[in-house]
Amino acid sequence: MKTRLLLIDDEMVTLKMTKMLLDQHGFDVETSQTTSEAISVLTSVDIDLILLDISMPTIDGFDFIRLMNSLRIRVPVVFLSNRDDDYTHKMASGEGVKRCVSKNKELGKLPQIIEEVLQE
Numbered sequence: 139m140k141t142r143l144l145l146i147d148d149e150m151v152t153l154k155m156t157k158m159l160l161d162q163h164g165f166d167v168e169t170s171q172t173t174s175e176a177i178s179v180l181t182s183v184d185i186d187l188i189l190l191d192i193s194m195p196t197i198d199g200f201d202f203i204r205l206m207n208s209l210r211i212r213v214p215v216v217f218l219s220n221r222d223d224d225y226t227h228k229m230a231s232g233e234g235v236k237r238c239v240s241k242n243k244e245l246g247k248l249p250q251i252i253e254e255v256l257q258e
Contacts, residue, residue: 140166141256142184146176146202147191147218152241156189156218156248163249173202180211187252189239192219192226203233216255218245 143165147153153169160167168183170176173196179185192199199217206213214236219226222240230238236255239248 140164141186141252142166142168143187143189143252144168144170144176144179144183144185144213145189146170146173146194147189148172148194149191152191152218156245159245159248160252165249165252173197173205176202177205177209177211180206180213181209185213187256188213188215189218189248189252190215192217192221192230199235200229200233203235214255214258216251218248 143160145153145156145167148171153171157167157169168179170179173194190199190202203215217230217235217238218241219238220241227238237251239251
């Protein structure tokens, strides 16, 4: 069975490009442009891993993780972000985020990173 991912990003271009990359590597990718859509998907579909943009318009990635926790949704999260600094990485680690992936530098490595995270 294919690994099912939920990709959450408010930027449509990033959403489409990342989905295309992951589709080519055999992943089953659900997408969402809003956190409310994402919660709807998470409560109706079995997801193996969430790929989450940190900077979202309504609530940021950190608040989304807290919302997931309050709803007892337990799915590993990888942050996708243009933020690539030690502070963000430390904050993410404190929230239980498995990895922070730079959209600018590491997007091409995302399929490999996903496999590594799922093996942990």
